[in-house]
Amino acid sequence: MKKRAVKLLPVFLMAVLLSGCVEAPVVGQGVAGKKKQPVFGRHTVGQNFEVYDRNLTRVDVFLYPPRAFRGRPVLPKESGARTRLADKKVVMRLYSWPDRREVAVAERPVSKMNRAAMRTFYFDPIPESKKRSYYFEISAPGLTEDLAIRVGLRYGDLYRRGTAYIDSRPAAGGDIQFMPYIRMTPRMLLNSIGSRLLADPAFIAVWLLLVLATAAATALAWRKPVVQR
């Protein structure tokens, strides 16, 4: 057994732990939608989902830019769209589910959304998020239809623990591309690793015996020449 590989693991883990917390994704849904659902004015798109651990702190959503960009990195100075988008924001509101109590709000400026990409919405970590359901809603109340951002919608129930909502109504088995994140602390990481190791105790016990036996055999073989001398 390669003890050296195992020895490297604690070193790596320590390096990671010392580097601070890490935002770890909760398994969401990573497939882009084919239908681009516009978000503007009173029109919203939402998604409910489940969180398996504490410290929910971020939701990433795949958003398409307003058509005015047309693939350009910046809008021309003379373009009216640039002026109209200058102070407009995309808002992500997070609610507990199903009671719909608002727990967090995050915003992003629309003027910087010049390409289709996953957009991150940060909020303060929610310590009690473990094994709870949430619902987030994307809105852009200051936008008009011609400047709407769009959310990719895909039908086929790719994310089985939730569904997409259009204007607060379920989108019949559809899902949007999204990924929630928790802020994983070192303690949470160790708990996570520990619980995974203990999920198969029989194997871990056998493996530990093998490792100890190998270590003992190696130590004995190493000492033998000294004894002979």
Place this chain on the structure above:
Amino acid sequence: MPFTTHSDLLSIYYRAHLLLERRPFKGFGPNLFSLLHAGFLWLFKPLIPYASIWGNPRANTYELGDWMVFVNTSYIFRELFLFKLPYLVFEALAVWMLIKLSEPDRTVKAVAFWMLNPVVIFSTYIFGRFDIVVVFLLLSALYLVKLNRDNEAMIVLGLAVLLRVYPIILVLPFALILKTDSRARWRLAGFGLLPLLASILAGLSSGEARAVKGLAGMQHLEYPLTMKFYLFNQDNLYVFVFLYSLVILYLLLNTRHGFSDLVRYCFYVVVLFFATSFFHPHYFIWLAPFAALYTELPQFLPVHRLQIAAWVTYTFQWGRSLAGYLLAPLSPAFFWSVMSPSEWIDRFYPSIQVVGIARSFFSAACLAMAYVVWRESKVAMVPADVNEPAKERVAP
């Protein structure tokens, strides 16, 4: 062993699973490997929750989503351990071969070099690839040469070629060094290519012409052609082919014979490959069996250490798939989100340039190792007394 994996491990076992289920699968590849892994899978099928590993039961190829599900399963550690257990067996056999090949006073060092070599550990147990099987075959071929069983050695080398194709670059050096007679050389080369040719012919005759064409079109076959000089129009000079041809022509024009020459020229060819060709990080284990036989040469190990450091940096170009993702079984959510070394470097300096610099140094280190071996071979050939004939070392 049970805590790390790359998705390639699942891909080979996925094909094995399709074989066990008697379902067709996409891709040609060495079917012998798939058969081998089907045998392994069949052996430890009762020990794992077999049905839950493979994702969509109607699919005939695995997808990234299947790997993410696989890594998240409760019995992942057991599955990884069992999937890699056959590789441990082959490694034990490789070490046994190494003991047979090295001189008695050098055995401990050679085995220690092998057991503690990060490249071997990474390729076999962290990445979880089957190249150790090919390495065992290479060592076996060398051992058969040492026993003066040249034909059998070429057949075994041919099996290595069948399994991984790249050992084909060793067929000509074997043939040219083991025999001096042209006819005998052709015969040996034929033996070395026979398994691969037989496999291709079998594929063609069973109606797999498209698959054979697919094999010829594999991107991997272009890797030795990646370093080139463009001359004009369709005129390119491929550096590895050029240098390899120089070695082969040198062997044609000069008689080199014996086990130590064979090991030496195989070593030259393999380091030239790594110095001039694109390669996946786990391929680097192919150098290890030859390098293990030179560990006592002065300055060889220090150069090799530098080479390994450069190789580690070279792996940064694969981003998270060769960083945090490898540890995903321990905590998928955490290790999937850990920044890769290249992403961290990009904060300060373009990582692509750092990788390029390391790769350049790696190539230089390869050539430096070849120089160390060549220099030692010259020292070995110098007679102790001018009245005495030059005596070649029996073993490297």
